[in-house]
Amino acid sequence: MCTCGDCAPSSAPTPSRRSATWATALSPAERWAVPLWAVFAIGNSALMWVVPGAETIPFHLVWISLALVYGVRPWPVPATLAVCLGVAVATGAPLWQHAHSKVIAFEETAEIPLMCLLFLVMVWHVRRRTAAVAEARLAASRERVAHEMTERFVRIATHELRTPITVARGYAEMLQLDSSDPGQASDVSVVVDELGKLSRITGRLAALAWAHQDARDGALVLDLGALVQRVARRWAPVVDGTIRVESAPTPVAGDEERMETALDCLVENAIRHGRAPIALRVRQDASAAVVEVEDHGPGIAPARARELLRGSDSPYSPRSGLGLMIAQGIVEAHSGRIALTRAPSGGLKATIHLPRLRPE
Template sequence: MSRVDRWALPLWAVFATLNVVLMWVLPGAETIPFHLVWISLALVYGVRPWPLPATYAVCLCVAVVTGIPLIRHAHSEVIALEETAEIPLMSLLFLVMVWHVRRRTAAVAEARSAASRERVAHEMTERFVRIATHELRTPLTVARGYAEMLQVDTTDPELAADAGVVVDELAKLSRISGRLAALAWAHQDTSGDARILDLGALLQRVARRWAPVADEAIRVEASPTPVPGDEERLETALDCLVENAVLHGRAPIVLRAEQGATSVVIEVEDDGPGISAGRAAELLHGSDSPSSAGSGLGLMIVRGIVEAHGGRIALDPTPAGGLKVTISLPGALRLTTAQAGAGPAVI
């Protein structure tokens, strides 16, 4: 209990007693101390609500103690009899305030309980994903190794083809398992790992790594651009976007970074078939239709990493029919000349 909670009720009792005394000694001017008693009672209840029986008892006690002087002065014709109507009116007003306070308290308690349940469910989900991906890694690796060995050693072409299918499917399962682990890791708070990094250099490194996989050149259009964040996670997000562009898009793939006044904008653009606005929202939230290729986990990972950095992500079709992924991140001060290094590059 805080000091304010501890002293609120005793101080109110003293204040209310003084005002009741003033109601007796100032006939004809008792309206002001009368209202001060009720106003102070409402303030005290707002600081520290009481159980409902105690609230009713206090309300009744205050109504009687403040009502007797009013009735006495009305009987003595010092004040009009109509002024005694304030006794039930103030009591009713106080009880209405009590109802609102209790309703708000119940709503806050329910919101906290729901948030707590959601947090526990999220933690259990993350724990399950981590344990499941860890436990799956070894049997998938072993099964893939035996399937690859069977594919190489067999002299039966049909059996080799079947083993190749098994190898491909096990490879897909391994990638999904890795992405599930990345998804659980993506939403974690980045404040402890954040530092100022050069986004232009990061884009060049990602493009250089994916260049052999892409059919055409991956173009980087970015000057040295400082941004606060976790470099490993941002690189994972960019890898997911470039992988999607390589698998579903058509070259060239363009990586851009632009420094704004208060934010940094990253764009990954390809000339692929593109998607509709509704489909983009589905992919960002992990919804995947049976007719679409892929699990949709890549964009979920990207969204989790971006939101953990306090940013936003959007998917839009390009005029040429491709897809442009736009990421907005909180910016930082520009790098010094020594930090800047090379400018835009084409990989």
């Protein structure tokens, strides 16, 4: 007996297996809709023969139930046309007979083609909606796959680039220290600076890759007030201590490391593009915990900053706003939002709104 992969039994489902799988995929309502409707329609069609002169009620009940069952479980076009023709004959025969017997007027038989037309118009709308929903789901699936592939590429690329950049920068720094030629030392310093930029870019791309991951799973309680004070102490030497902090204990649910990264991005953006002093404020309003990072101009215009949030520039531009994108991704992963406005001081004010931590 052959045991190779080519001779192994195929795992593809047989027709009977496919039909069984399709049947089990149907909900109870879909499985029983057609048989129950058939019984109901046959009963009302028979009732039309029994009650001449009052057949309009069972007539309309048959067509209404047909529209309902089609909405629950649509059929292919040939089957739909066949069912429509069958219902038209079944309900039209007693109407025609009663009109021929002069129990009702012949004008009543006009309802037969009208109900057929109305049903077919409904079928057209249902099929259009079904096609639109399927197309939207397919587009969403493609977008999700593209996002996952992009995120995976960024993760792999940044991981693979970090090691050679670090090694190259180490050797360049050694050459810079050992060089006795001023011209060569100047050239090597340019290489060191450029490698430093590459290192910062890869770090930010890595941060951007995980920034949008949902932070609600496994979230812990953190104090925004204490976090802002810690961020201010770390950045104070960069701006000669000109960081003003107004904070109060403000508990929220989230990932402390990622929120610290978001604040670092906003403070760095204020330092690079604005003027000291930098103001950090934490407060609570009726529905949210609020963190404000404000510089004193000229900074970036709010409209321009909002463009950078959408990633309109190249990530290699010195004013690319990659830090703003990272901060926005982290805040949105915490079910929050960032607003960028013009500060009274003339600079840019970035305001983070996070859901308040509700007591148990």
